[in-house]
Amino acid sequence: MIRRQDTRIGRLLQSPTGMALPWIAPAHLLVWSLLVIPGIYVLWLSLQASTFGMSPQFVGLDNYRHVLGDVYFWRALRNTLVVVLGVVHVELLLGLGMALLFASGLPARRWLLAAVLAPYAVSEVSAAVVWRFLFDTQAGPANLALAALGLPMLEWSINPNHGLALVSLLSIWLNLPFTFLILYAARLSVPAELYEAARMDGATAWQIFRRITLPLMMPAILLAMLFRYIFVFRIFSEVWLLTGGGPARQTEVVGVYLYQEAFTFNAFGGASATGWIMVLISLLLGAGYMVALRRQSMGHGR
Amino acid sequence: MLLILCWSLAPIVFMVMASFKPGQDIFAVPARWQFTPTVQHYISLWSQWRGFFDGLLNSLIITAGATALVIAASTMAGFAYSRNRAPSLQRSATFLIVVRLLPPIVVTLPLFGVVNALRLNDTHLILILLYATFFVSLGTILMRTFIDQIPYELDEAAMVDGASRATILWTIIRPLARQGMMAVSVFVIVYAWNEFLFAFIFTSTRAKTAPLVIAEMMGSLDGVDWGVLFAASTVQLLPVLVFVMLMQKHLVAGLTGGAVKG
Numbered sequence: 225m226i227r228r229q230d231t232r233i234g235r236l237l238q239s240p241t242g243m244a245l246p247w248i249a250p251a252h253l254l255v256w257s258l259l260v261i262p263g264i265y266v267l268w269l270s271l272q273a274s275t276f277g278m279s280p281q282f283v284g285l286d287n288y289r290h291v292l293g294d295v296y297f298w299r300a301l302r303n304t305l306v307v308v309l310g311v312v313h314v315e316l317l318l319g320l321g322m323a324l325l326f327a328s329g330l331p332a333r334r335w336l337l338a339a340v341l342a343p344y345a346v347s348e349v350s351a352a353v354v355w356r357f358l359f360d361t362q363a364g365p366a367n368l369a370l371a372a373l374g375l376p377m378l379e380w381s382i383n384p385n386h387g388l389a390l391v392s393l394l395s396i397w398l399n400l401p402f403t404f405l406i407l408y409a410a411r412l413s414v415p416a417e418l419y420e421a422a423r424m425d426g427a428t429a430w431q432i433f434r435r436i437t438l439p440l441m442m443p444a445i446l447l448a449m450l451f452r453y454i455f456v457f458r459i460f461s462e463v464w465l466l467t468g469g470g471p472a473r474q475t476e477v478v479g480v481y482l483y484q485e486a487f488t489f490n491a492f493g494g495a496s497a498t499g500w501i502m503v504l505i506s507l508l509l510g511a512g513y514m515v516a517l518r519r520q521s522m523g524h525g526r
Numbered sequence: 527m528l529l530i531l532c533w534s535l536a537p538i539v540f541m542v543m544a545s546f547k548p549g550q551d552i553f554a555v556p557a558r559w560q561f562t563p564t565v566q567h568y569i570s571l572w573s574q575w576r577g578f579f580d581g582l583l584n585s586l587i588i589t590a591g592a593t594a595l596v597i598a599a600s601t602m603a604g605f606a607y608s609r610n611r612a613p614s615l616q617r618s619a620t621f622l623i624v625v626r627l628l629p630p631i632v633v634t635l636p637l638f639g640v641v642n643a644l645r646l647n648d649t650h651l652i653l654i655l656l657y658a659t660f661f662v663s664l665g666t667i668l669m670r671t672f673i674d675q676i677p678y679e680l681d682e683a684a685m686v687d688g689a690s691r692a693t694i695l696w697t698i699i700r701p702l703a704r705q706g707m708m709a710v711s712v713f714v715i716v717y718a719w720n721e722f723l724f725a726f727i728f729t730s731t732r733a734k735t736a737p738l739v740i741a742e743m744m745g746s747l748d749g750v751d752w753g754v755l756f757a758a759s760t761v762q763l764l765p766v767l768v769f770v771m772l773m774q775k776h777l778v779a780g781l782t783g784g785a786v787k788g
Contacts, residue, residue, distance in 0.1 A: 241615050247606035247691070248618065250599040251662045255625055258637070258659040263628045265636040322530060330527070337778075338771055340534050345770040347720030349737040350759040353744055354537045357544065357752065363553040365540065397537065405778060458629035461722040465741060479631050486635055487727070499632035510627040 263503065270496035287497035296473055297498065300481035303388055307459060307477060310392045311399075312452045316445060318396070319403040323411045324437070344401040352465035355394045380467065384474035387467040391475070395462050399455075403448055410444030411437070443519065450513040454506055478502055538763070545756035552752050567753035571761070575743065578758050581736035584650065588735060589718040591654035596665045596714045597707050599658065604669025604706075605695050609681065619670070622663040630660060634727050641728060648729050656728070657718040665710040668780055672706025673699060709780030712773045719766050736762045 270287050272280035291297050322340065330336055343351070358366040359378050367377045380390040414437060422432050460479035463469060469476035469484065476484070478498065486495035544552050546563040571578060607619045637656075646652040676699060684694050725735045740762060743755050770777065 240610055241612045243691075244606040244610045244612075244615055248603040248615075248666075251603040251622065251666050252618070254595075254599065254655065254659040254662050255622055258656060259625050259628055259633060262633040262636040262640075263625070266632055269636060325527065325530075336527070336531070338774055339531055341770065341774060341777070342534055342538060342767065344777075345716060345720075345767040346538065346763055347737045347740075347766075348722050349720075349740045349744075350541065350763050351537070353740065353755055353759050354541045356744075357756075358537060358540065360553070397533070400534075454627065458631060460631055464726075465722070465744070479629070482631055482635075486638075492635060496635055499629075499635055502629050502632055503627070506627045506629060510624065 266496045266499050269492060270500050273493050287493040291494050291497045297481055300476040300478045303475060304477040307388060307392050308453055308456045311395045311456050312449060315396050315400055315403045316449060318400055319407045322404050323407040326408055327411045341401045343397055348461040349465060351394055351398055359390055387475040391462050391466055406448045410441045414440045446516045450509055450516060454509045541756055542760050545760045549753050567757040571754050571757045578739045581734050581739040584733050585719055585735040587650050588653045589715055592657035592718045593711050593714045595658040596661050597710060599662050600665030600669045600710060603666040604673050605699055607670045608673040622666055626663050630723060648733050650733050652728050653724060656724050661714045668710050669706050672703050676702045708776040712777045716766060
């Protein structure tokens with residue numbers, strides 16, 4: 225027992241850092257066993273040819289070649305990018321508008337806030353049920369309203385573009401509360417004195433927005449944007465529950481493509497390669513997030 | 527403003543309303559605002575879809591388990607990270623956040639085989655562990671922020687009295703960090719109650735959650751019974767909606783680090 229304290233591990237366990245290890249162990253155990261190790265295992269799987277009941281065989285980058293040569297993959301990637309760009313930017317615009325509106329002082333703010341946050345509680349499944357109904361081509365209230373305004377109806381089950389539009393609408397509806405709250409917090413952290421000073425100097429509302437609100441909120445807007453890029457990029461449930469990727473696989477996103485490869489076609493190698501392509505793109509976006517975060521914290525001098 | 531309210535609430539209002547409409551009125555054109563409310567769909571839900579109520583119970587068990595696990599693990603880790611600022615340790619906190627970049631669907635691939643081999647497939651346990659894993663990072667960082675606000679002098683005073691770390695955590699930190707635990711639990715509860723992807727892949731009968739049963743109703747081939755579907759969606763939504771409304775303050779505090787008062 226005495227000898228053990230002389231070893232390096234013994235010394236580490238006696239140090240203050242070592243004392244902290246048992247405390248962080250449960251959290252790290254979960255993350256390592258269900259995230260990190262499976263993630264690395266997927267990388268290994270992506271270099272093997274494997275399916276159920278077959279021992280894996282090393283095939284190098286063949287799976288990646290297969291995926292990158294698959295027109296369905298490219299269509300899924302294109303669809304994902306369209307949805308990500310549409311959803312995130314509309315969300316940011318709406319969220320920003322709402323944040324400014326809430327910050328300008330509203331009656332019954334508490335109740336309005338509650339109303340705006342309500343979609344956060346709704347599950348993807350229930351949301352899909354309602355939006356399917358709202359945009360029913362025969363009797364959906366939202367589609368009828370579109371028709372009444374002289375606009376074309378969303379024929380989302382037939383027309384792939386309309387399908388993706390409905391997926392995007394649903395996704396925006398579900399996630400706007402979250403984006404709005406981040407932007408609202410950022411708006412409230414802009415010091416009120418700046419606005420007073422600007423008003424005293426006779427600045428117009430547009431000038432105040434352009435010169436004070438926007439630049440000071442910019443770091444938060446960038447963070448929210450990258451954060452949402454990363455999360456919309458993995459979209460699965462909304463698409464699966466609304467269109468199932470159809471008609472004829474035309475509304476698939478990368479998440480759905482991966483699912484199909486793995487669980488419909490039993491092509492675990494191809495699915496794993498797709499998975500790692502997703503990881504790499506996420507890491508790239510994440511690196512951008514870190515850079516933005518560092519720039520923000522330096523800007524605050526912390 | 528009216529537009530925003532309409533956008534946020536109309537879908538929910540439509541859903542609840544339709545669940546009380548007589549069957550032929552749901553798809554009436556133009557939409558009928560006046561109708562005789564009926565609980566017929568709820569009765570059919572009860573008699574024809576008993577599985578939905580099993581699903582609710584499964585969801586409840588899984589949500590409770592995941593929440594307890596996340597609170598315990600992230601309070602412990604948040605405590606250590608707040609009181610010990612060694613750079614190597616803080617790097618492991620950053621690591622917890624970085625791994626969250628892995629899309630959930632990616633880990634389903636290797637886990638699918640392992641979970642089957644361990645016979646964890648279709649159990650409450652696997653979903654509890656998965657849900658906890660995906661929120662323990664955020665939970666830890668949130669708890670660290672909240673515990674940072676508890677003066678270290680309190681710890682020191684207790685240490686002078688000979689209290690161990692565990693005693694300090696239990697008697698000083700736990701009561702004072704309740705706010706943080708509430709904020710964390712809101713996130714986990716909403717996520718675990720509504721989650722679809724993992725439940726879809728890892729459960730089939732015994733541990734099937736409520737959202738999964740609803741998806742099944744929606745996909746049933748012999749015509750969708752929309753009234754019952756809306757009734758089920760309403761029942762699934764109601765508890766968590768009430769919960770979010772009651773906990774609004776904590777949700778807002780958690781998301782904004784206390785910048786916004788809800």
